[in-house]
Amino acid sequence: MSVKTSIPGKGIPKDELLSRMESMRNMDADWRSGKTWSLVYYAGEDHTGFLKKAHNMFFSENGLSPLAFPSLKTFENEVIAMTSGMLGGDENVFGTMTSGGTESILMAMKAYRQWARKTMPSVKEPEVLLPVTAHPAFEKAAHYFDLKTVHSPVGNDFKADVNATRELVSDNTIVMVGSAPAYPHGVIDPITELAAIAKQKEIGFHVDSCLGGFMLPWLNKLGYPITPFDFSVPGVTSISADVHKYGYAAKGASVVLYRSKELRRHQFFVYSDWPGGIYASPSMTGTRAGGSIAAAWAALNSIGEEGYMRLAESAMKTAKAVMEGIGGIKGLYILGKPDMSVFSFASDTFDIFALGDAMDRRGWHLDRQQFPSSLHMMVTAAHEKVAEPFISDLRESVEEVITNPKASAEGTAAMYGMAASLPDRKAVDGFVLDLMDEIFE
């Protein structure tokens, strides 16, 4: 498609623009029908319609000024308090709403850096110790805030190796990280054991529950075996949880929580010398979208514990059904023992990326993963009705890949295969940077 390079001299009629946008949207991933297994967390049209109303009501409001918009201040404080209560927090736990999991993680890492500057002055090169499966947002935080990441290995079960992690703690470690669960394989790290190490060393411990924060508490209540991961675990000093994932809120809503008000203070930013006035900002962004804050509040209040339990149970049952279906196909197996409705699968007999391409052709979208090569699935309540057709297409696709020896050299399989096998990761980074230049032309 040709790209416009200037603002139109005269405005284009709104109807025309809306219909153009509608037809562009038809080319996008078809998440509404449950064919996309990532990116969108959908709890049905009725809920989405309600969220849009709540979002629209605060469409123009700006959360940067709680004084101008006490409504947003109340929404935010209540979302934080409700999230804290759900995650085992007491009255000493304080937090902030952010635009998403990445911002929550950036803020937590920045808070630990500031905290360490004050309380660990001998540390000149602060380190973040995290499992290799932790989300890249931690790498981003290190990249932005000049921290060093130290990676601990995971075992065959894809959980952080506690003994190996203990060995990697140094005098420069200011914070350790565990995921509940980690995105790639949906397994929870041994939070209790890891946080005990951090407590003993008197350093921070951040639980990344961006994905599981609004899922695990309900699964626990439903009787699924969930290892402790929240503020009830001694040594856990902060948690991130995304309302815009399994909280089924509008995009742009996450919560970062701290064990104490003192720790949260290290996150805040104040500049009092500006001619424009005394400037105070709790998180990364300046302007904060009122709609996202309002919709998060509306989601928690309208779905309620009962609704979340129902959504969690439905997602979990569907995930189990899909995992069983995959396990029943020769050559495919699930990686590790997933703790919730997120998992990945691989093959010991054929090219899993070629299978991904065959599924693409049938309209399904599955994310590709590496080390080991696998396909990823994030299951929500919206997938209930597609579990069966998915498995039948998967079975058909496996046949297709097995009978087509050229499958690995075609489609995107060749590219993913090469990217996963190249030992020179810097070369892969360079290749991806070139691609980004091209995409964001």
Ligand SMILES: *Cc1c(COP(=O)(O)O)cnc(C)c1O
């Ligand atoms: C999604 C996710 C993040 C990042 O959240 P964004 O909202 O995409 O910025 C961090 N950690 C985990 C485990 C996640 O699943």
